[in-house]
Amino acid sequence: MKIAVGIIGMLLGLVSMLQSCAVATGGSITSNHDLAGAGSVGVFVGLLFFVGGAFAFGLPLVSGIIFVVGSLFAFIAASAFTDMKIWAFADLILAAMAFFAWRTAPRGRIGSATGGNTK
Template sequence: MKIAVGIIGIFLGLLVLMQSCAVTAGSGLLQDKATGGAGAVGMLVGLLFFIAGAFSFALPLVGTIMFGLAAAFAFLASTQGSFSDLTIWGFIALILAMMSFFTWRSAKRKKLNAPV
């Protein structure tokens, strides 16, 4: 499951990053500063998704923390402007954080139960 979380995190990170860039550019054309700010935070969320996905391969606990941060930023930014897709990305980040946490916990249990 570690590999699946990593690949999904990296792919969705790039997707969120591209969508947030488009929202930021569109809000610049429409002179909408609130949506532009939400788009900028969306780019941070996309970067956190990408980093969390990369860390999920070797350090699932770090990936869990990064996905949690991405979810927090996404929920905070979704309240401003008209970039409500960040709410969906926040829920997806929470799901990936839980998956990464359970991956870390199962690896830790395997390590503790390993014969010496």
């Protein structure tokens, strides 16, 4: 599941960064400062998607925390840029997946390197 979270997180990060960059540029062109600001926050959320996806391969708990933080920022920006609600819920889903990947990951056992008895 860690691989799925990583790949999906990085792909959604790229897509959300592209969309948010277009929204920020459109907001700047039309002098809509709220939309331009929300687009800038969206670019940051996309970066958090990407970083969370990268951490999912080795540290899924850290990845889940990053996804939750990204979701909070996305909900804040959703008042001016309504598509951010979709990215916020996607962040929460990926955070849950990363948490369950962390919970089901096999733990290292003491004594396995020295040939000790492991149960």
